Amino acid sequence: MNKLVFLVPTYNESVSIVELLEKLREFRISADLGFDVIVIDDNSPDGTADKVESLKLPWVRVLRRPGKAGLGAAYRAGFAKVLAVDTYSHVITMDADGSHRVEDLPAMIEAIKPGRSITLGTRWITGGSVVNWPKSRQALSKAGTKYAKIALNLDLNDLTGGFRIYSVELLKALNLKYMQATGYCFQIEMAMAADLAGAVATEVPITFVERVNGVSKMSKSIVVEALTQTTRWGISRRLRSNADKLHYVK
Numbered sequence: 717m718n719k720l721v722f723l724v725p726t727y728n729e730s731v732s733i734v735e736l737l738e739k740l741r742e743f744r745i746s747a748d749l750g751f752d753v754i755v756i757d758d759n760s761p762d763g764t765a766d767k768v769e770s771l772k773l774p775w776v777r778v779l780r781r782p783g784k785a786g787l788g789a790a791y792r793a794g795f796a797k798v799l800a801v802d803t804y805s806h807v808i809t810m811d812a813d814g815s816h817r818v819e820d821l822p823a824m825i826e827a828i829k830p831g832r833s834i835t836l837g838t839r840w841i842t843g844g845s846v847v848n849w850p851k852s853r854q855a856l857s858k859a860g861t862k863y864a865k866i867a868l869n870l871d872l873n874d875l876t877g878g879f880r881i882y883s884v885e886l887l888k889a890l891n892l893k894y895m896q897a898t899g900y901c902f903q904i905e906m907a908m909a910a911d912l913a914g915a916v917a918t919e920v921p922i923t924f925v926e927r928v929n930g931v932s933k934m935s936k937s938i939v940v941e942a943l944t945q946t947t948r949w950g951i952s953r954r955l956r957s958n959a960d961k962l963h964y965v966k
């Protein structure tokens with residue numbers, strides 16, 4: 717296994733990110749993994765970026781962006797940073813808010829497959845679960861995945877979650893600059909692009925824990941974007957499947 721890098725997008729996560737980095741520090745030692753972390757911060761008014769830098773962890777960097785531009789844009793900027801160097805073999809994406817548990821990382825890392833691969837932390841399979849998440853959010857997440865699964869013909873069970881591992885080989889094969897999603901449907905778009913690139917997808921059950929600190933950035937416009945985009949992608953996948961592949965895969 718070569719070197720891993722974590723991408724953690726943040727917007728006003730000054731409390732949660734410190735807790736996450738502390739857990740990652742312990743994991744880094746116990747698992748003896750010399751990974752790096754890039755926190756992608758959109759100029760959070762609560763000073764998240766300064767807070768992270770004040771910890772002075774040599775394996776953690778902050779990618780400072782000028783303002784809130786959505787999860788998709790943050791990840792794209794993070795991927796570009798990773799691909800600009802020849803250091804890493806895999807990228808782990810993780811929310812900063814404590815919803816994605818460091819405890820689930822060993823199984824996720826263990827499950828990585830060679831070549832073009834995507835490993836998906838999955839709530840909605842046997843062994844997966846959610847803790848303290850309102851029923852309404854659970855229903856939205858399940859319905860979102862179900863819709864995307866049918867619309868895009870993807871045999872995966874958690875298409876909106878952000879706890880994933882991408883091989884750099886896969887990322888290099890994708891036209892990341894052509895990705896369209898701003899909000900959380902970026903996760904759906906990436907799963908679809910990985911499929912078009914012929915990546916091996918592995919689902920690993922995870923426990924998703926509702927955040928304790930900070931506030932959710934989920935909004936109605938994010939849901940509307942996901943619904944609209946998924947419908948568009950579904951239609952174009954059926955009508956112009958080859959053009960779609962040429963769009964997403966180099």
Ligand SMILES: Nc1nc2c(ncn2[C@@H]2O[C@H](COP(=O)(O)OP(=O)(O)OP(=O)(O)O)[C@@H](O)[C@H]2O)c(=O)[nH]1
Nearest residue numbers: 725726727756758785786787790811812813932933
């Ligand atoms: N850089 C950046 N990070 C973001 C943006 N929107 C959300 N994030 C981060 O992305 C991660 C997921 O966002 P959350 O607000 O927790 O959303 P969620 O986990 O889908 O939904 P909840 O269950 O409501 O928390 C968190 O680490 C956020 O801080 C953004 O516009 N820019």
Ligand SMILES: [Mg+2]
Nearest residue numbers: 811813815927
């Ligand atoms: Mg969250």
